[in-house]
Amino acid sequence: MTRTALLGALLRASCALGWPLARLDAEAADAPLTGHDADLLAGWRTWEAWRGLVSEIAQPFGWRLVTAIPRGGCLTLFLASGDASEFLQLDLHRALSARGVPFADPDRLFAAARVEDGALRLDAQDALSVRELEHRLATGTARSAHGCVAQVHVHGAFGCLPPTWSSALAVALLRRPGQLLRLAGAKLIDLAGRWLDPPGALWALSGPDGAGKTTLAGALGQVAPRRLAAGIRILHTRPFLWPRPSSPPPADWQERRTGRARSWLRWGLAWLDFRLGYWLLVRPHLAAGRLVLFDRYALDYAVAPRRRGIDLEDDVVRRLVEAVPKPLGTLVLITDPRELVRRKGETTEVEAARQVEAYRTLAGAVPNGLLLDAGDAKPEEVARRALVHLVEVMARRAGPDRP
Incomplete structure (x- = not known):
C-alpha cells in the first residue's frame, strides 16, 4: 500500500468512528501527497487514542509506526513500510497555534467541513486562511504574494487589533482562555514526558x-x-x-x-x-x-x-x-x-x-x-x-x- 492510500484509509476510518480528522490542505482523501508528510487537523483526543488508531490502520497493510513525538498541540508520527522503501510523516494538529498561541477554533473548521467519499474534507478557503495565518504569526510575513485570509478568520484571530502575534495572544486570552490554558498545559505535560521517556x-x-x-x-x-x-x-x-x-x-x-x-x-x-x-x-x-x-x-x-x-x-x-x-x-x-x-x-x-x-x-x-x-x-x-x-x-x- 502506498502512503497516499494509507492516508486515505486512515481518514475514512476516523470518519466512520466519528473522530474528526481532515487534511489541512483541504485535498481529497486520496489526493497525491507532495513529499513524505501530511498535515492533518484532528479532534482533541488523547495521543494514545490517535496512536492506537494509526497503528491499527497501518499494521494490516505492512506499515509500522516507528517514532511518535507529542508536542502538546501536535503529534508527529513517522511510519515506514516493512521493507523500508516508503515513509510517511503525519502531523496531527489538535490545536491551531503559532508560537504557543491558538489563533483558530478547530471545531468551527470541522463544522464547515463536508463528508466526501467517506472522509471529512475541510472547506478550501478555511484551509487556505489557516495556513496563511499560521505563517504570518510564525514569521511575520505573508506566506505568498497572493495569500489571503477570509475576514472571518482575521477577526477570529486578531479581533479589531493589528494582525500581529501579540494581538493574537490578547484575543486568545479574552476569547479562548480555556483553549490557551489547555494548550499550555498539554505542552508542559508533553515536554516533561519527552524528557522522562524520550521518543528519539x-x-x-x-x-x-x-x-x-x-x-x-x-x-x-x-x-x-x-x-x-x-x-x-x-x-x-x-x-x-x-x-x-x-x-x-x-x-x-x-x-x-x-x-x-x-x-x-x-x-x-x-x-x-x-x-x-x-x-x-x-x-x-x-x-x-x-x-x-x-x-x-x-x-x-x-x-x-x-x-x-x-x-x-x-x-x-x-x-x-x-x-x-x-x-x-x-x-x-x-x-x-x-x-x-x-x-x-x-x-x-x-x-x-x-x-x-x-x-x-x-x-x-x-x-x-x-x-x-x-x-x-x-x-x-x-x-x-x-x-x-x-x-x-x-x-x-x-x-x-x-x-
Missing part, C-alpha cells in the same frame, strides 16, 4: 577502522531525517564535552604502552564524558525526537581500549563499557581483515583478524545488534539492511501504548 532513539555503529562505518553513517544521515525521526545527530565515539584530540592515535599504538596513571585519567575522563555528556548533549536530541547515531561507541572501547589510550585490566575496561548509556540497538560493521590492513594500514593482519572476531562475537551479545559484513555486499545493500533493521527495532519500541 540512540544507536551505535561499531566496527574496526576501515570497515566502512563513515560511509554507512553518511547514508543513514541522508535517509533518517523526517522519515524515521525528526532529525539525526551523528557523534563520534563519545559526546566530547571538551575538545576531542585533533591528532589520530599513533600508528604503533599496539606496541606502545600507556602508563597506569595516564590510563586511569583517560578512563575517568571517558566515564565522566559518557555519563554527563549524555544528559547535556545527547538527551536533548532524544527528547526532541531525533535519532542520535554514534560512529564508534562502547563496543569499540571493549575491543581495542589501548587504541584509545586505556591500558588497564579487562574487568576495569568492562566497568567503563557497562557505565555507558545503553543504545536502543547496535550496528556492527566488519569486513575481511586483509581489506582493513589495505585501507588503513594502522594494524597488522593478525590484530585485524582478532578485532573482526571480537566484533562478530559482541554483535550477537548486545541487545538489538546486527552484524553487517561489508565484504559480502555493496555499500547500498549494507545501508538498506541497516535501515530495515532500524525500522524493525524502532517499530517494536513504538507500541500503541506510548507515549
Whole structure:
C-alpha cells in the first residue's frame, strides 16, 4: 500500500468512528501527497487514542509506526513500510497555534467541513486562511504574494487589533482562555514526558577502522531525517564535552604502552564524558525526537581500549563499557581483515583478524545488534539492511501504548 492510500484509509476510518480528522490542505482523501508528510487537523483526543488508531490502520497493510513525538498541540508520527522503501510523516494538529498561541477554533473548521467519499474534507478557503495565518504569526510575513485570509478568520484571530502575534495572544486570552490554558498545559505535560521517556532513539555503529562505518553513517544521515525521526545527530565515539584530540592515535599504538596513571585519567575522563555528556548533549536530541547515531561507541572501547589510550585490566575496561548509556540497538560493521590492513594500514593482519572476531562475537551479545559484513555486499545493500533493521527495532519500541 502506498502512503497516499494509507492516508486515505486512515481518514475514512476516523470518519466512520466519528473522530474528526481532515487534511489541512483541504485535498481529497486520496489526493497525491507532495513529499513524505501530511498535515492533518484532528479532534482533541488523547495521543494514545490517535496512536492506537494509526497503528491499527497501518499494521494490516505492512506499515509500522516507528517514532511518535507529542508536542502538546501536535503529534508527529513517522511510519515506514516493512521493507523500508516508503515513509510517511503525519502531523496531527489538535490545536491551531503559532508560537504557543491558538489563533483558530478547530471545531468551527470541522463544522464547515463536508463528508466526501467517506472522509471529512475541510472547506478550501478555511484551509487556505489557516495556513496563511499560521505563517504570518510564525514569521511575520505573508506566506505568498497572493495569500489571503477570509475576514472571518482575521477577526477570529486578531479581533479589531493589528494582525500581529501579540494581538493574537490578547484575543486568545479574552476569547479562548480555556483553549490557551489547555494548550499550555498539554505542552508542559508533553515536554516533561519527552524528557522522562524520550521518543528519539540512540544507536551505535561499531566496527574496526576501515570497515566502512563513515560511509554507512553518511547514508543513514541522508535517509533518517523526517522519515524515521525528526532529525539525526551523528557523534563520534563519545559526546566530547571538551575538545576531542585533533591528532589520530599513533600508528604503533599496539606496541606502545600507556602508563597506569595516564590510563586511569583517560578512563575517568571517558566515564565522566559518557555519563554527563549524555544528559547535556545527547538527551536533548532524544527528547526532541531525533535519532542520535554514534560512529564508534562502547563496543569499540571493549575491543581495542589501548587504541584509545586505556591500558588497564579487562574487568576495569568492562566497568567503563557497562557505565555507558545503553543504545536502543547496535550496528556492527566488519569486513575481511586483509581489506582493513589495505585501507588503513594502522594494524597488522593478525590484530585485524582478532578485532573482526571480537566484533562478530559482541554483535550477537548486545541487545538489538546486527552484524553487517561489508565484504559480502555493496555499500547500498549494507545501508538498506541497516535501515530495515532500524525500522524493525524502532517499530517494536513504538507500541500503541506510548507515549
